[in-house]
Amino acid sequence: MLSFLIIVAWSTFGPKPPPGTSTLPDQVDAGAAQEQSAGPSREARELVAERQAAESEEELTYLFDTGAGRGLFGRFTNRGARLLSLKLGDFSLDRELPEEDRDDSARWVELLSTIEGAEGATGSLVWAGDSSSSAMLTEPLEEALWNSRELAGGGIEFSYAPGTGMLFKKRILPGAGAFQLRLELELENTAAADMPGLAQFTLTPAEVVRPIGEERFYQEPQTIAAWRGSSGEIDVETAVQKEGGSDLRGALAAPRGGRLSFAGVHNKFFALLFSPADEEVERNILGVGYRRVQDEGWLFEHPGQEDEAWKYVVCDVSLQLDVPPLGGSKTWAFDLYAGPKRRTTLAAIDEELLELLDEDVGMFSSIANIITAILGFYYGLLGNWGWAIILMTFTVRVLLFPLNRRFQTAMARYAKKMKRVQPMIDEVKEKHKNNPKRLREEQSRIMQEEGAIPPLGGCLPMFLQFPIFIGLFQALRVDFNLRHEPFILWMRDLSMPDQLAHINFNTYLPFIGTIEYLNILPLLMICLWIAQHKVMPQPENSGPDQERMKKMMMGMQVFFAFLFYSYASGLALYMITSSSIAIFETVVIKKVWPIDDSEMEKKKPGRFMQRVAAMQKEQLRRAKDEGKRKKQQKKKHR
Numbered sequence: 001m002l003s004f005l006i007i008v009a010w011s012t013f014g015p016k017p018p019p020g021t022s023t024l025p026d027q028v029d030a031g032a033a034q035e036q037s038a039g040p041s042r043e044a045r046e047l048v049a050e051r052q053a054a055e056s057e058e059e060l061t062y063l064f065d066t067g068a069g070r071g072l073f074g075r076f077t078n079r080g081a082r083l084l085s086l087k088l089g090d091f092s093l094d095r096e097l098p099e100e101d102r103d104d105s106a107r108w109v110e111l112l113s114t115i116e117g118a119e120g121a122t123g124s125l126v127w128a129g130d131s132s133s134s135a136m137l138t139e140p141l142e143e144a145l146w147n148s149r150e151l152a153g154g155g156i157e158f159s160y161a162p163g164t165g166m167l168f169k170k171r172i173l174p175g176a177g178a179f180q181l182r183l184e185l186e187l188e189n190t191a192a193a194d195m196p197g198l199a200q201f202t203l204t205p206a207e208v209v210r211p212i213g214e215e216r217f218y219q220e221p222q223t224i225a226a227w228r229g230s231s232g233e234i235d236v237e238t239a240v241q242k243e244g245g246s247d248l249r250g251a252l253a254a255p256r257g258g259r260l261s262f263a264g265v266h267n268k269f270f271a272l273l274f275s276p277a278d279e280e281v282e283r284n285i286l287g288v289g290y291r292r293v294q295d296e297g298w299l300f301e302h303p304g305q306e307d308e309a310w311k312y313v314v315c316d317v318s319l320q321l322d323v324p325p326l327g328g329s330k331t332w333a334f335d336l337y338a339g340p341k342r343r344t345t346l347a348a349i350d351e352e353l354l355e356l357l358d359e360d361v362g363m364f365s366s367i368a369n370i371i372t373a374i375l376g377f378y379y380g381l382l383g384n385w386g387w388a389i390i391l392m393t394f395t396v397r398v399l400l401f402p403l404n405r406r407f408q409t410a411m412a413r414y415a416k417k418m419k420r421v422q423p424m425i426d427e428v429k430e431k432h433k434n435n436p437k438r439l440r441e442e443q444s445r446i447m448q449e450e451g452a453i454p455p456l457g458g459c460l461p462m463f464l465q466f467p468i469f470i471g472l473f474q475a476l477r478v479d480f481n482l483r484h485e486p487f488i489l490w491m492r493d494l495s496m497p498d499q500l501a502h503i504n505f506n507t508y509l510p511f512i513g514t515i516e517y518l519n520i521l522p523l524l525m526i527c528l529w530i531a532q533h534k535v536m537p538q539p540e541n542s543g544p545d546q547e548r549m550k551k552m553m554m555g556m557q558v559f560f561a562f563l564f565y566s567y568a569s570g571l572a573l574y575m576i577t578s579s580s581i582a583i584f585e586t587v588v589i590k591k592v593w594p595i596d597d598s599e600m601e602k603k604k605p606g607r608f609m610q611r612v613a614a615m616q617k618e619q620l621r622r623a624k625d626e627g628k629r630k631k632q633q634k635k636k637h638r
Contacts, residue, residue: 049191051138051163054078054145062156063089068178072338073105074156080142081158081170082123086112086338088179088270095484095492111270111338113208115312116297122207124272127170127185133199136192136323138162141201146170155182165192166323177349179339182277187321188329195323200286203317205274205336206265208293211241218477220267223315225288226355227258234261234355239290239315244307252288252315260285261352263315264337269480269495271341271356274317277333284332286318342480343372360478367471371396372479379481385494386487389476389570393577396472400465401585421446476571487573490520494570497521515565521572522565528579529557535586 057079064072070089077084087108094107101107112124128142139162146158146168155173162168169186176182185203189195209221219240227235237252252263259282264273276282292310299309324330337353339345341360346353358365374395378388424446432439476482482494491498499517533553564572 049161049163049165052147052159052161052167054147057145058148059084060148060156062150062172064172064174064181065154066174066178066180070103070108072179072181073108074172076148076156076158077123078146078148078158080123080126080140080144081146081148081160082114082121082142083112083125083172084114084121084123085110086124086272088339091270091340095486109212109270111209111272112206113210115208115293115295117293118296122293124205124207125170125172125183126202126204126207127168128202128204130200130202132196133201135195136162136164136166136199138164141168161190165190165326166195167329175335179337179345180349181336181338183274183334183336184331185321185334186329186331187324189324189326191326193326197323198320199323201319201321203274203319203334204314205263205317206272207314208312209265209267209270209272212267212269218268221265221313222267223252223263223265223290223313224356224359225252225254225263225315226261226352227254228261228352229255230257234352236355236359237288238359239313241292241311241313243310248292248310250290252290254287259283260288260317261355262337262350263288263317265314266341266356268478269341269483270339271337273337273353273356275335275337275350277335281332281334284319284321286320289316289318290314291316340480341478357478361471361474364467364471364474367467368475371468371471371475375475375479376481384487385482385485385570386491386573389494389573390577393574394581396468397578397581397585400468404585472574473571476568476574479570482568482570487569491569491573494573495568497566498569498572519565519569521569521576522567525564525572525575525579526557526560528576528583529560532579532583532586533557535583 057077059075059077061073061075064074066072073085073087073089074083075085076082087105087110089105089108091109092102092107093109114122116122123142126142128140129137141160144160144162146160148156148158151157151171151173153173155171158170160168167186167188167190169184169188171182171184171186173182173184174180211220219242222238222240224236224238227237229235235255235258239250239252254260259279260276262273262275264271266272276285291314293312293314294306294309295311296309298311299306302308319332321332322330337346337349341357343354343357346357358369361368371392375385375388375392378391379385382388382391425443428439428442428446432442479495485494486492487494490500497517497519498521500520501518503515503518564575
């Protein structure tokens with residue numbers, strides 16, 4: 001400012017240049033010329049209007065009343081108008097919290113938090129400029145000291161005027177319902193006559209969402225962007241947290257002509273989702289990208305582990321905003337959801353938010369949704385999610401029983417038929433042991449004539465059970481309803497391992513790591529798997545191949561014992577129930593209702609099988625003719 005006054009005084013009272021001369025040098029530096037043509041300097045821009053900013057950095061807290069429950073508790077700083085922490089009043093960190101402690105915000109789940117990153121402390125709801133908006137700014141928006149005030153109607157408003165004639169406002173207001181907030185960004189042109197018509201900014205809805213599931217099978221946090229296509233279909237792009245210093249940035253690209261439905265960051269059970277409030281605001285969104293964040297505080301405590309310090313992934317939303325004319329203002333509104341990944345809650349707000357849950361369970365989401373609905377129905381009857389899992393597992397096994405019975409009957413008949421055909425196969429092996437080609441042809445002929453072909457339809461239950469198992473696995477893995485839900489005895493949380501006792505067995509084991517708790521359900525599950533394998537019918541004459549298969553199956557069971565040791569007890573409960581029913585079916589039901597392994601009367605083969613048989617006969621005839629021809633040629637050469 002003093003330099004500017006000296007220049008003004010000199011130009012007013014100092015000696016004037018002679019007529020026809022210039023105060024500029026004959027040659028101007030190219031960079032300086034570009035700076036002059038780009039507009040006034042930063043110092044000059046400060047004089048366009050009064051600068052409005054806070055004098056010092058301060059923090060403030062606010063409890064948002066969302067119309068239900070205890071609301072959302074936010075902690076802000078006026079440095080960049082950042083949201084440092086957001087806690088959910090309706091969810092506690094403890095499984096069993098006394099009623100008198102439920103109003104203590106220190107015990108609430110913290111959805112958003114702050115860490116020390118490479119560029120300082122992180123924060124959410126950060127509004128930042130870029131090169132196209134630099135004419136409006138004298139310092140980065142995310143570093144400026146904003147003024148703040150509480151609004152009479154509820155919520156907080158931050159405002160900042162850099163002195164360029166533009167006034168920036170950010171309002172965080174209670175939303176339309178539970179777990180909802182409204183974010184408003186406002187640009188007011190108070191004294192800037194020559195601002196560009198469009199300016200680009202970046203908005204970071206959620207910077208740090210901490211993991212909450214403590215599970216190896218679910219990578220968290222994750223970022224997501226759901227785009228609505230021209231025909232209404234939803235295309236989802238995601239990025240997950242991963243260690244290592246590569247792939248630090250990228251785009252969650254939209255399909256051609258796609259509009260943003262929602263974007264955000266989530267962990268296993270909770271999410272912060274951001275969506276435009278109306279179609280006009282949708283047009284201001286240029287794209288969404290992901291960015292990985294390194295936890296500098298954690299790295300300071302764990303020196304030399306730089307790759308492991310990349311613990312968070314965030315999403316940045318690129319905005320293109322219309323700069324209002326002189327004396328005008330414009331506001332853009334966005335809806336925020338900060339709450340549980342619970343199907344009923346998300347569906348009540350917007351059906352499109354359910355894409356988040358479908359993305360969690362993957363390609364078998366339709367099956368997982370059916371299973372979740374059955375589970376919810378039984379919970380409504382029994383009032384306990386553990387018993388609901390048991391009853392749901394029983395229902396699935398009963399529905400699959402006819403198919404399993406068909407499979408077992410077909411395989412039993414095939415095994416009996418193979419026992420009858422085996423002597424013929426052995427005879428052919430001995431006869432043509434030096435002619436592999438002829439051996440294969442004869443084996444094929446015998447199998448075809450005797451009808452000893454593995455039943456294709458018998459494999460159908462296996463193919464049907466695979467997607468059902470995967471759907472169950474995925475549904476029980478991420479079902480919010482199981483969080484902090486007890487079963488019986490020591491099982492206090494079906495979304496976590498059963499944790500019978502704290503043992504702190506400080507030995508690193510593959511797939512487990514340090515064993516902190518003694519988990520009984522995975523061990524019981526493995527014992528039942530072994531018992532189920534023992535009671536299964538075994539071949540009478542087990543050869544080397546069967547013995548190798550037995551050892552491989554036993555090794556797989558031990559492997560799964562390690563793999564599932566720290567998994568959710570809800571899934572272990574399902575597997576224990578399923579194995580128990582399978583053992584009961586083998587030991588009891590098959591004795592009361594034995595499987596009919598008698599061979600069926602040989603039916604006349606259909607047209608397709610007749611054609612296959614004819615082709616095989618023709619192939620055998622040609623092979624014999626070819627053999628005779630070669631023998632005749634050898635005789636001629638002699």
